Amino acid sequence: MNTHQLTLLTDLYELTMMQGYFKTGNDETVVFDVFYRENPSGSGYAITCGLDQVIEYIKNLSFSYDDIDYLRNLNLFDEDFLEYLAGYHFTGDIYAIPEGTVVFPMEPLIKVIAPMMEAQLIETAILNIVNHQSLIATKASRVVYAAGGQGVMEFGLRRAQGPDAGTYGARAAVIGGCDGTSNVLAGKCFDIPVLGTHAHSWIMSFDDEYTAFLNYARLYPDACTLLVDTYDTLRCGVPNAIRVFEKLRSENQMPTRYGIRLDSGDLAYLTKKARQMLDEAGFEDAVIAASGDLDENLIASLKLQGAPITSWGVGTKLITSSDCPAFGGVYKLAASKHKDDDHFTAKIKISENPVKITNPGDKTVFRIYDKAAGKIRGDLICLSGESYDESEDLTIFDPLATWKKSTLYGNTYTMRELLVPIFQKGQCIYQSPSVLEIRDYCQKELNTLWDESRRLINPQEVYVDLSVPLYQLKHQLLESV
Numbered sequence: 001m002n003t004h005q006l007t008l009l010t011d012l013y014e015l016t017m018m019q020g021y022f023k024t025g026n027d028e029t030v031v032f033d034v035f036y037r038e039n040p041s042g043s044g045y046a047i048t049c050g051l052d053q054v055i056e057y058i059k060n061l062s063f064s065y066d067d068i069d070y071l072r073n074l075n076l077f078d079e080d081f082l083e084y085l086a087g088y089h090f091t092g093d094i095y096a097i098p099e100g101t102v103v104f105p106m107e108p109l110i111k112v113i114a115p116m117m118e119a120q121l122i123e124t125a126i127l128n129i130v131n132h133q134s135l136i137a138t139k140a141s142r143v144v145y146a147a148g149g150q151g152v153m154e155f156g157l158r159r160a161q162g163p164d165a166g167t168y169g170a171r172a173a174v175i176g177g178c179d180g181t182s183n184v185l186a187g188k189c190f191d192i193p194v195l196g197t198h199a200h201s202w203i204m205s206f207d208d209e210y211t212a213f214l215n216y217a218r219l220y221p222d223a224c225t226l227l228v229d230t231y232d233t234l235r236c237g238v239p240n241a242i243r244v245f246e247k248l249r250s251e252n253q254m255p256t257r258y259g260i261r262l263d264s265g266d267l268a269y270l271t272k273k274a275r276q277m278l279d280e281a282g283f284e285d286a287v288i289a290a291s292g293d294l295d296e297n298l299i300a301s302l303k304l305q306g307a308p309i310t311s312w313g314v315g316t317k318l319i320t321s322s323d324c325p326a327f328g329g330v331y332k333l334a335a336s337k338h339k340d341d342d343h344f345t346a347k348i349k350i351s352e353n354p355v356k357i358t359n360p361g362d363k364t365v366f367r368i369y370d371k372a373a374g375k376i377r378g379d380l381i382c383l384s385g386e387s388y389d390e391s392e393d394l395t396i397f398d399p400l401a402t403w404k405k406s407t408l409y410g411n412t413y414t415m416r417e418l419l420v421p422i423f424q425k426g427q428c429i430y431q432s433p434s435v436l437e438i439r440d441y442c443q444k445e446l447n448t449l450w451d452e453s454r455r456l457i458n459p460q461e462v463y464v465d466l467s468v469p470l471y472q473l474k475h476q477l478l479e480s481v
Helices: 012-024 051-059 065-073 079-086 116-121 123-147 163-175 184-190 200-204 209-219 233-250 267-280 296-304 435-446 468-480
Strands: 029-035 093-096 110-115 151-154 224-227 258-262 287-290 311-314 330-337 363-370 376-383 394-397 405-408 413-417 420-424 464-466
Touching (some): 012 079, 029 116, 029 123, 163 184, 200 224, 209 224, 376 405
Parallel strands (some): 224 258, 376 464
Antiparallel strands (some): 029 110
């Protein structure tokens, strides 16, 4: 995917504000936080995703001659500012929570520390990348969880909102736990498995269904999954598939992996009948795959009904996250300092809606685990430089409902700092793992959640608390205003 042409992937007001900073001589170094306020799809968590594309975007961030000419022709920008843009490159620091990590509302997923103009420019693109990919990775993790260990294939490319959404969405879906994707370009770009069978048009292009099935089985003996609902699933589709399997068996040419796929109808009823027919014919190991507007809730319902489906193809509702099409991540100023200052001055955004009041200052995030179970007890947002001794008692509290407190006794918990350095002084110091390595890491992350926080409906909230120094700073700023 072309990462070199994204410099102008920004809102106009980022550039007009940049010119304002340029003209007024604003040389402050600032801290911006990327975070979100609510888990998508009613989930008890989210999966952060998109960091690798953010890295490529920052690495290739520069204004071409054509970019400068286009901006000049808008008649909004002065020549001295355009000259500055012509030599622009990112010189700041970026910290991030690695891709595939389980995350929760309000905690910084990415922290940018840079000169004001540099930090302002990259807001829109970072949000565009992280919001989309985190949304799809989270949705995929829910679908995979509902499937209960059975294979899930992503094949929503044709329903995605454009080529980039389909391709980067496929990457995010695999990180979230899918076995692979139907998207061949995603397979090439990200070295992820590509999977697929055939369409109804294959069947309809032959004079009869049996011939279509047999030709397909001859072509692809190592992965023969036949789509049986073109005409009538139980009266001809499954019987014709069984005829093909019987012929291959008689010729000692049985595929290493074989089965049927249903894309329509009452999947619970039809798969039960199909399973019975296959078993009676001696094909107990035949796979039954299902597709057709599936999501995590329908998959959970089908499993509850006892549908003997062993593989799931999920398209539209995964690649678009149709029940929750936006992640809602934001990019907010948290601190600033002048060139001669030693320390940051905390900044806060105030709202009548408490959840929209930002957490001020230069911050980091610690994850707290139950030492015995290895499960997450909560996350702690604190000021950079705070340290903790795991041998001492730790009291954490809800920053909104402060009477909700919990004390973790010394040596019963462990802590891990989540934000890691990605760029230092404009140079990337982080090497992204492969997509499949991130998927494995994501699975380990999901296993640190208690079952109550993974359930699809009304999950138990994982608390994200503020350290005492950060809480006090926040309220000092609120009181001063």
